[in-house]
Amino acid sequence: MLLPDGSILTAFGTGYRCQKDGNGQSSPRDVGLIHWRVAEAPDAGVHPVRDASADSELRNGFDPSAGTPAATPVYQIHRTGTPIAIDGRLDEPAWFAAPEVGPFQFTWHKHGTQEQSVAKLLWDDENLYVAHICEDAHITARHTQHDGPIPEDDCFEVIFAPDPARPDVYFNIEWNVIGGYVDNHRPEGPKKPRAKVWDAEGVRIAGTFEGTLNDDSDTDSRWTVEVSIPLRNFAKYMPHMPPQPGSHWNLNLNRHGGQTNAQYSQWSRADTSTPSFHTPHRFGKAEFSATTAPFDR
Template sequence: MMRLRTILAMRIGTLLRVLCIICSSQAASIAAERGALPSSVIYRASQPIVIDGRLDEADWRNATSIGEFQFPWFKEGARENSVVKLLWDAENLYIGCVCDDRHIAARAAEHDGAVAQDDCIEIMVSPDASLPKRYFNVEWNVLGGYVDGHRPNGAEGGRVEWNADGVQVKGQTEGTVNDDSDEDRCWVTETVIPLANFREFMAEYPPEEGTEWRANFNRHGGEVNQQYSQWSAVDSPTPAFHAPHRFGTLTFSEETNAIDRSNSRYGDRLDLTYLIDDAGQRVAIKAPADWDQRRKQIVAAVEEVMGTFPRPAIAQPLDVEVLEEIVEDDYIRRKIAYHTDRSDQRVTAWLLLPKTVAPAERHSLPAVLCLHQTTTPGKDQPVGLADRPSLHYALELTRRGYVTLAPDYPSLGEYGYDFEADEYVSGSMKAIYDNTRAIDVLQSLPEVDPERIGCIGHSLGGHNGLFTALFDDRLKAVVTCCGFTRFARYMGGDLTGWSGPRYMPRIASEYGLCPQKMPFDFPEIITAIAPRGVFVVAPLRDSNFDVVGVRETMAAAAPIYALLGAQDRLAAVYPDAEHDFPSESREAAYEFIDAVIGKRNTEP
C-alpha cells in the first residue's frame, strides 16, 4: 500500500500573522500545520478501472499519492495516515484511498445516510479553478455509503440538493468493523465519480492536458481516536472543512504510463543536480530544500517497485528473548529472538557485546547492524561461525569496541519464510522493515548510544543496508561491499537476478527486467542517504556488480554531498579482488565508521 509522503512548505508570513493575532497554544499548533496550498497531478488511466476496492490495477500501483495529510487540530491519540491516489479517463474521476485505522467504525451503507458519524473520507472539489467557491462534496465510508452535496455560493451560501449519478464506492478492511476489543490496520476504498456530474460547471469537458481543478480531501468521523486530517490544512481554531480558500490544485495530465513518465523525466539518472516539479518544469537543485523535494521523488519511486514502507500506528512489541549466551575471552555472544511485524513469528539474531571496554563506557557504545550475504547459514556468517574470515565483520567490529547485531534475512539462516504468503509486495521491503525493527532492538539496549548506529553488509547485505538507510535515518553510516552497480551495468542489463521473490518481483512483472524502465537506480539511492555517511567497497573483478557502474554512481552522488556539506562522508575503495571483502578494505571501512559514529563516546 502506498503511503508516499510530501511535506508541505511552511508559509512564514502567514505563520507570523497568526501568531500575532491568536496567542493560544492551539492557534500556534494550527499555524504549524498550515502551509502553502498543495498541488498534485492526476494521470490518465491506461486501462479500464474495476471498482472492487482492491486498487490492484497497474495504474494504481504506478500512481503516486497526492501528498501527506495534515493534522491542524490534533490534540491526543494517534495520528493515523491517509493515502489518496487519483486517476481519470474521458468519463470518470477515480479515487483510491488507504486509511490507517486501529478501530474501524462504519454503519451507514446507504446513500445520504449518517456517513459523517463513521470513519470516512471526502473530496470537496471545484471543477472550475477560477471559481473555487462553487464546489461539490462527496463523502464516503468503507461500506460504500456516501453523501453528496453542492454549494454553488460557497460555504456561507449553504448546501443545495444534488444527487450525483453513477457514484460507486467499494471497500476492503484489514480488521474487524465496529469491534473495539481488538486493533485493526486499515480500510481501503475505491471510488468512481462520473465527470458528467460536473459537466455544466467545468471549464473544459472532458478535461484536457493542463486542466486545473481546486479541491481538498478531509478525513473525519469514527468512534475511537477520531481523525480530523486534511490534504490542505484549514486556518481555523476548530475543525472546519468547508473552506474553499484553502483548496489545493489538481492538474489533469494526458500521460498514462507512470513507468515511462519516471524514465523520461530523469533519463539515465546520472545527473542529480536538477528536479522536475509537478508542472513538468526542470528546476536546478541549488539548496538543501531543493534536494529534499528530489529525495521525496526517489523514495516514492522505490516504493513503486518495492511496495510501501510499513508505518503502523503501533508497532508490534519486540518482546526480545535471549535464547543462549556464550562468553568468549573478549566478547559475549547472545542468540536473541524478537518480533518484527507479527506476534506469531520471530527473527533470530546474534548480538555481540564487547568485554574489553571500560565499565564507564559500557552504557554509551556505538552499534552496527551487520547484514549477511546470500548464504544458507545467514546470521552465522558475520559473527564468525560460518564462511570465510573476510566476511566476519560483526566479530571484528565487536573487537574494536562496537555492539553488533546480525539478524537473519527472511528465508535464510533460521528464518523460514514464504514470500508468496505475506502481504509485502517485495522481499526487499520485508527485509527493510525487519531491519528497522533490528535498529529498535539496538536502541533498546542499555549498552548502546541510540544516536550512534551504523550498518555494514556484503552483497545481499550490501544493498539491503542501503535500502534500509533510505527509509530509516537512524543509520548514521552505511558500509556496502559488493552491493550494487547501476541497473544498466548489472549482468549486461538483464535484471532477472533482482526480480525473484526474495528481492523485487515487480522488476519482472511491471518493468520487464529492463533497466530503462526502472523508476529508480543506485545513484539516487546512494545520494538519498546524504548527508549521512556511505562507504563503498567495489572490487575491480566483481562479476556480479560491475565496477564501472559503481564509479558512475559515486560521481553522480558527489555534487549533492558537496551541496549538503558532507563531501567527507562519501567514500569508495576499489580493491583488486573478486566478489569479496579484502582485509585492507575492511580496515578502511572500519576507520570510516570510527570517524562517523566513533568507537568511544569521548564527550564529557
C-alpha cells in the same frame, strides 16, 4: 506511509471486501488482495507523522514562526492507461504507477494517535477515480444509505471546485468503507446553504478492510476504498468536458469520523481554529495531466 512498526505502507495482503453499486447493496466477504506493498523503512527511527517538532509542522504545511498555513499543494492527476475495475483491490497497473498526493495534515490535532492516509487520483474522459488506504486501529462503519449519517463513521471525502474561476462553487462526496456516501453541492460558497436537490449519478464505491467493524475492543489495521465519480455530473460547471490536459480543479481530500480516536486530517491544510473542511480558499490544485499511468502510449 510510515506504520507504527517502522515499515512503509506501499501495499498489503488479505482482508475483507465490501462493494456497493447501483443496486444499493453491500456485503463483506473474505478475499485475497494485492495492494501497495509493505516494505522496511530505510530509517525506522524517523517518524515524520508523529514528530511534534517544528520540522514536522513545516512538513505538514504549517510554519510556526509565521502562524499561517503554507502554500497549498499541487497534484498531477495521471490519465489511466488501463481500465479501472471498482472492486477495492487497487491492483491495476495504473494505481501502482500513479503518484501519491503526499502526507495528510493533522490541522487540528491535540491528542491521540495520528493515523495516516495514502491517496491517489486518476482520470479518463468519463471519470475521476479516487483510491485511498487509511491506517485505523478502530474502524467504524454502520451506515449504507445514500445521504445517511455517514460522518458518524470513519469516512473519507473529496471536495472540489471544478471551475477555478468560480472557487466558491463546489461539491463534496464522502464515503465509508461499506459503500455509504453523502453528496452535496454548494452553489454559493461555504456560508450559504447547500443545494436542496442535488445527487451525483453513477458514483461507484468498493471498500476493503483489515480488522473487525464496529468493535473497538480489539485493534484493527486499515481500510481501503476505490471510487469512480462520473465527470458528467459536473459538466455544466466545468470549462471543458472532458477536462483538457493542463487544466485543474481546486480540490481537497479529507478524513474524519470514528468512535475511538476520531480523526481529522486533510491533504491541503485549512486555516480555521476548529475543524472545518469547507474552506475552498485553502483547497489544493489537482491538475489533469496528459501523462498516462502506467506508461505513455
